[in-house]
Amino acid sequence: MKAVLEDVATAPISEAEKALFAFVDTLNHRAAQVGREDIAHLKDAGWTDEALFDTVTVCALFNFYNRWIDGTGVQDMPTEMYQRSGQRMAATGYAPPPPAKPEE
Numbered sequence: 001m002k003a004v005l006e007d008v009a010t011a012p013i014s015e016a017e018k019a020l021f022a023f024v025d026t027l028n029h030r031a032a033q034v035g036r037e038d039i040a041h042l043k044d045a046g047w048t049d050e051a052l053f054d055t056v057t058v059c060a061l062f063n064f065y066n067r068w069i070d071g072t073g074v075q076d077m078p079t080e081m082y083q084r085s086g087q088r089m090a091a092t093g094y095a096p097p098p099p100a101k102p103e104e
Helices: 002-006 015-029 036-044 049-072 079-092
Strands: none
Touching (some): 015 049, 036 049
16 A cells, blocks of 8 residues: 555554554664563554564565575566566465466
8 A cells, every 4th residue: 555655654554553564663673672562562552472473574584585685686676577476466365376287
């Protein structure tokens, strides 16, 4: 949703989602400052331990992948490839397409 990317604070999403995005921002920029009060705030907003574990895991993995890509010099894909990938994921999720059948 474009509004979330532009300004989470004014985006038309729930207060719980705003709290989660603010937490992810803290985790990305000031991870050493994350404390028990941050987790308590998210739990008060209705997030479960499992949701918070998933949030931290996804955030950490994206940070790892971005640094790995930057450090190894992997080249970015052309815009067309991102669009095709987005269309595929919108239709089938993250599952890869089935393998092509060999021609006989």
